[in-house]
Amino acid sequence: MQVTETLKDGLKRGYTITLTAAELETKVTEKLVEAQPEIEMKGFRKGKVPMALLRKQYGQRLMGEAMQDAIDGAMKDHFEATGDRPAMQPKVEMQDGETWKEGDDVTVSMSYDALPEIPELDASAVTLERLVVKADEASVTEALENLAKSSQDFEPRKKTAASQDGDQVVIDFLGKVDGEAFEGGAAEDYPLVLGSGSFIPGFEEQLVGVKAGDEKNVTVTFPAEYGAAHLAGKDAVFECKIKEVKAPKAAEINDELAKKFGADDLDALKAQISERLESEYKGAARAVLKRALLDQLDGLVTFDLPEALVEAEAGQIAHQLWHEENPEVHDHNHGHVEVTDEHKALAVRRVRLGLLLAEIGRKEKIEVTDAEMTQAVLAQARQYPGQERAFFEFVQKNAQVQQQLRAPIFEDKVVDFIVAGAKVTDKEIGKDDLQKAIEALDEI
Structure with a gap:
């Protein structure tokens, strides 16, 4: 040989x-x-x-x-x-x-x-600012009010009062197509919240302004993609009798509301909300910190890049952005997508950072554990209720999907390793400033 x-x-x-x-x-x-x-x-x-x-x-x-x-x-x-x-x-x-x-x-x-020789990174040369946001009383109160609204009840309006958007109307209805009643098109004492979008488009809007005791014919057209093929695209008339009109009433913010959400009392619920909000703020602040870290790494370490990797990454970026701009196209039966200088510049950054993080992870023996992979699969499986077992089997047989789940976990662990050795200072800000920092990430 x-x-x-x-x-x-x-x-x-x-x-x-x-x-x-x-x-x-x-x-x-x-x-x-x-x-x-x-x-x-x-x-x-x-x-x-x-x-x-x-x-x-x-x-x-x-x-x-x-x-x-x-x-x-x-x-x-x-x-x-x-x-x-x-x-x-x-x-x-x-x-x-x-x-x-x-x-x-x-x-x-x-x-x-060949993969290039990648210089050692001096993590101590990285300086970062970690944003810290506390859950203030106003934020907790706002969250409590939203919970109360989601737990709202309804109380009867005066018999002479007309229904408004957001009200609940109790109705009997009978639906007909071409003058004939159809299966599933009738109900009695049905509580319908106007504006909820639970009925056929155009139905609820026609019941705004009705009063208890009124009778009204509601004319609608079933959507062309309606589940029942014999009704799809058909015009229908619903004969409605308005039995009661009720106004929404938010639940009171008290211990009873807290118990509905599994807390012992209102103070315990407030503590849970505060903890949840601060966890959300911490996650958002980490995204800002990670972007700042990657921006610094992009300038701290330089090395030659494999042309084949850059070209492949630029092609993927161009293809992804093309589909984002043409969401109606769900397959790959389209013409050639031109790779621009902007795509290439972004590809250079991604490849450089990807190789650097991979090398740091390799040298430091950073690995994704079986437990971490299981958690990632579980999180994905929740998106397919009733088909979790089939999803698990699919992942077990598909190495590419496993890698797609493993890659972001690995990257985050390497990022945490670098941050641990960097010079990090905390800066306390308000949630509005945090929101601005998050929005700025999308602008870059």
Whole structure:
């Protein structure tokens, strides 16, 4: 086996790997000898089939396997000897593939972009400001009022009072299409909150202004995509009798409200709300801190980047942004998406930071634990109620999905490691200033 360097330019590498016909023949023979004891063939006892017959029967197939094994072994030895780590899967092509015949030497070309040497990061050179937001009384009160509103009840209006948006009307209704009642189109004493959007579009709006005792025909058109095919797109008339009109009444903010949300009393509920708010603020502040860290890292460490990685990342960015601008297109059956200088600049940043974080994680032996992966899968599975088991099985069988779940966990652990060694000062601000800082992230 002979490996010859053909290209070494920056991070670009090129080699030819030559496997002589004799070496290939030896490997095929080794495979035949290894398989012979288990092979049965008509007219011969198991393990007693002559080598010449085995070669005639299986030699062609084993030739390909032997060739692949030899090339894979040569590549493995090469990377161990040189210390190179390819940025992407090496490109391997057989030379003279169309004219090659048994008895010829095998020559393949191998090319790849090597991962660069990444300088050590001095975390102490990183200076960061961590935003701290406390849950003030006004925020807790606002949250309590929202809880009270979500727990609202309804109390009867005067019989002469007309319904308003947000009121609850208690109705009997009978729906008809082409003059005929249809299944599921009738109910009695149905409590409908106007503006809730729970009925067919246009229905609730027509009941604003009705009074108890009124009768009103509501005319609507079923949506074209309505679940019941026999009603989809059809005009319908609902004969409605208004039995009662009720106004919304927010629940009182007291111990009873607290108990509805699992707290012992109002003070306990306030403490829970304060803790939840501060947890939300902490998560938002971490996003701001992480962006500031990545911005500094982008300028602190410089090194050559593999062109293939940058080009691939720029293409993905361009494709992703194209779909965001064309949300009506859900597949990939569209024309070529042009990669701009802006896409390339963003790709350079992402690749540089990605390689830097990966190298820090590798050197520091930072790993994603099984427990952390399980939590990530559980969080994703909650998006598929009733299909959690199927989702777990899907993830177990799909290495790419596992990597998509593992990558952000790994990145956050590396970020935490760097922050732990950086110079960090806390700055207490209000929630409005935090919101502005979060909005600024989307503007960059």
